[in-house]
Amino acid sequence: MTPNTHKTLLVILSQSPYSSSLAREAVDYCLAAAAFEQNIQLLFIGDAVLQLLNDQQPANISQKNVAKTLSALPIYGIGNFFVDHEALVRYGLSDEQLCLPIRKVTPRQMADMLANATHTLNF
Amino acid sequence: MTPNTHKTLLVILSQSPYSSSLAREAVDYCLAAAAFEQNIQLLFIGDAVLQLLNDQQPANISQKNVAKTLSALPIYGIGNFFVDHEALVRYGLSDEQLCLPIRKVTPRQMADMLANATHTLNF
Amino acid sequence: MNYSIVVLGAPFSSPSAITALNFTQALLTQGHTVFRVFFYHEGVHCANQLSTPQQDEINLTNQWQTLKKQHNLDLVVCIAAGVKRGVLDQSEANRHEKPCSNINDAFDLSGLGQLVEATEQSDRVVTFGP
Amino acid sequence: MNYSIVVLGAPFSSPSAITALNFTQALLTQGHTVFRVFFYHEGVHCANQLSTPQQDEINLTNQWQTLKKQHNLDLVVCIAAGVKRGVLDQSEANRHEKPCSNINDAFDLSGLGQLVEATEQSDRVVTFGP
Amino acid sequence: MKTLHILNKSPKHAFPASQCARFYSQHDSILLIEDAVYYTLPTTYPLFLAITELRALPTKPTIYALKEDIDARGISETTPNDVKLVTYEGFVELTASHDKSASWY
């Protein structure tokens, strides 16, 4: 498999951090894609904005901290983070509550990201 | 286990027929309860009203006909069927489309059924 | 009081598998008794002995087994829901000519009558939905 | 065209496990090729050889196996998602000291690189959500 | 007889919350667990009250939320004053002090 910079893969995350293992499995996929030098974009929509909350302490429900895992992604060369601005507003979340520097996008921009991607995976 | 006519078990069904096996598993539970002569009421709310539609033909999606299974319940002595009237309206369903004779209830009546039940199981 | 617990969610697909365990631990700590824990629908996956979570993840099957040892719990997996999802004891494995069983020793495969009896005999029935 | 299919739903918990099979059959009938079918999240349960649906229910594991024989499909189960849910091959069963493996022969346990490669190499990727 | 309504789905799912409201009788209580604790956020709590007040009961519903699930999700700073936090111990006590529980999902 050779790196292909012409193709863009849009990874759309829409699930809350602890409703199922999908949030973690999406991150695992992104790490694998980064290891193979794929050109990926991560877009957080809907309940997935709740993955970004800083102060998660899931030890008492026997879960691994999703925000911590997300915070580590830049170390692995993953840097294209986008978030549905309206979803942040819906849950009343402000920038300082988020665990990653992330670019807010509008529905029009999200539709353009999808239109321009080679493939998309929804998690 | 001796039959107990003083206790009433309210079985609340809320899932569509083929979204998961819950619709069928709820019926299986009712058959078991009937076999042990339990006093049960079946209440269809939300998407579960879609289980009642007459003309289901699920062979091409490799599923068993949920409406047919429901139609057989009276043979096993199960007769207390109730349906959320608002859910029927939401999906525009009329009596002649339904596979069972069933009593329509209002939210107030549903709340009373729950209040008066000994236990409830939600499927 | 005497409780029965109904578990409908699978580990990793629903948080309710963990919630049900935590709730059961808490009620035993408070001196209540558990008539039965009944695993139905996707909850049957809680009994799969082959499940191997990562080291920093909870192993619900082992946790239920431990809780059973401490409190002599009756952990029942619905036989119909379990067999169709590939959770088998030795008898079902033999019957269906499968190479092995995979249910954890702490759990018993049995019929829905066990759930009927649980609702009949318990003061409280708490369902943990999928 | 060359397709890859991503299956995220388990038999009996989501209709998508059946939809994915029907879709794959249809595209092979029309002369398209399948680069890979990747089973992730709850989709890994599709590969459990111990699953024993009732006689009038579809056995998805067997159906995928039959389709593989006809079309030489590459059926890959995510190793991380599979092992935590108790879908093991012999090598993983040995590594984790489990008494047996339970993955159907038609499926291979492998890493997420296989899904990355599938998105890279295929003209179309179709996901069947949970 | 009093019912404890247990809700476990995020505000994304309108159905369970609406059923909880429709089946609510005076003197019942509501317990938010798992993703339903997101209903305690400042933007979603008014929505939840609007749903649960639909039936125009004489008094407001009594609402509890599971502390372990709130802490896990990083939203402990913003719990509304009229939501009572309970631990698993309190969860058990609620099931004992109500005659039965109904789980909406």
Next chain:
Amino acid sequence: MKTLHILNKSPKHAFPASQCARFYSQHDSILLIEDAVYYTLPTTYPLFLAITELRALPTKPTIYALKEDIDARGISETTPNDVKLVTYEGFVELTASHDKSASWY
């Protein structure tokens, strides 16, 4: 590039349909499968159009529904005229004639 939006959840779930609408670009298509085919009922179809027309596109979205899932659910009598029924064969053709697919669930 054209996207085929695949929707598989019943009208009970507002989220997938709303995302499908927000990510829809001119010349895309929508395919209703599994429980999403309940959006073709006379009472729910107007709701679906209202959601998908939110972005005020110059033309109406093109909507397909999977015939096998419609027949299974007993709702084949009421498919709206502007919903095109496709079999699995047509489902495959739609994925081929669009540049990619997005699955909303």
